[in-house]
Amino acid sequence: MSSISARRILPLLFLWLLASCTPRNLVYFSNLKDNDRYQTPPEAPVELRLQPNDLVSIKVSSLNPESNALFNRGVLSAPGAAATTLSTESTPTEGYLLDQNGNVDFPVLGKVKLAGLTNTEATTKMTSLLQQYVKSPIITIRLLNFKVTVIGEVNRPSTFLVPTQRITVLEALGLAGDMTAYGRRENVLLVREQNQVRTTTRLDLNDKALLTSPFFYLQQNDVIYVAPDKIKQVQASTNALTLTLAGMGITVLAAVLFNFQNIFGTK
The missing domain is CATH 3.10.560.10 (Outer membrane lipoprotein wza domain like)
Structure with missing residues (x-):
């Protein structure tokens, strides 16, 4: 084996090892320099729109306690009982689930479509629908499963x-x-x-x-x-052991070739 062969193999081996150790950038916003004062108006968050399978809380407040109890998933009080008595269904975290068509099944109103509306738009819609049953209702809608x-x-x-x-x-x-x-x-x-x-x-x-x-x-x-990154992918690959053994084999082979040409190489 000539010294020329060894000289060709060793640089290739070095490049292979170098490629497997490529440095990575682990710093967030690394193009923001230490002396930079980055000032720019942030993008305003887009107002959420309700979607099918969303769970929402719809709370109705008015001057009529009986109406409040009814529309807040409660029951009307029996004669002589406290007007604010609610059933166990009045738990505020229960909420209303939008079905696949984006509707909620609301007391008295029945099915009301809220999908595609923002909280503000849904509040306006529910207020308009309830005005015929409740005087000056105040509606609060909140997404529970964000x-x-x-x-x-x-x-x-x-x-x-x-x-x-x-x-x-x-x-x-x-x-x-x-x-x-x-x-x-x-x-x-x-x-x-x-x-x-x-x-x-x-x-x-x-x-x-x-x-x-x-x-x-x-x-x-x-x-x-x-x-x-690629290093983790290689480690998790089913061929990781094969690649490791191949790398070791190349290293051993290069060392053998290098020693061989030193001992028996031609001038």
């Missing part, structure tokens, strides 16, 4: 219930214990379903432009998937 899911290369993947109905990508990752060192910060997948249409968007958390992105604020039922 949740986001964070999976993949994070420390605590899970589905999180958000009581405030407002959460950012960073806050969701914080609930999940942040990304692991293997998480690809430059290519986070956001899955969103609206109007029975599922869309996907890629987010770059190394870029400060995310702070003004319309996807910075999440919506109900959003799913964040943090993909692993």
Whole structure:
């Protein structure tokens, strides 16, 4: 074996090892320099629109306690009883579930379609419908099952219930214990379903432009998937052992060839 062969193999081996150790950027908003004062109007969160299978709380307040009891999933009081007595169904966390057609089954009114409406629009609609039964009703509507899911290369993947109905990508990752060192910060997948249409968007958390992105604020039922980097993929692959043995074999072979040419190589 000539020394030329060994000289060709060793650089190739070095390049292979170098490619497997490519450095990665683990810093969020890394293009925001230390001395930068980044000031820009943030993208306003989009007002949520109710969707089928949402669970909402609808509270009716008026000057008539009996009407309040009836429309707040209670029962009318018996003669002589306290006017504010409610049944066990009055638990405020029970809520109304929007069916597949986006309707709620509300006392007296029957089925009312709320899907596609914002909280403000739904409140206006319910107020208008109840005015014929209750004088000057005050309606409060709140989404009870606002949740986001964070999976993949994070420390605590899970589905999180958000009581405030407002959460950012960073806050969701914080609930999940942040990304692991293997998480690809430059290519986070956001899955969103609206109007029975599922869309996907890629987010770059190394870029400060995310702070003004319309996807910075999440919506109900959003799913964040943090993909692993190539090193983690190789480790999890069924061929990981084969690749490891192949790498060791190349290293041993290169060493043998190098020693062989030193001992028996031709000048």
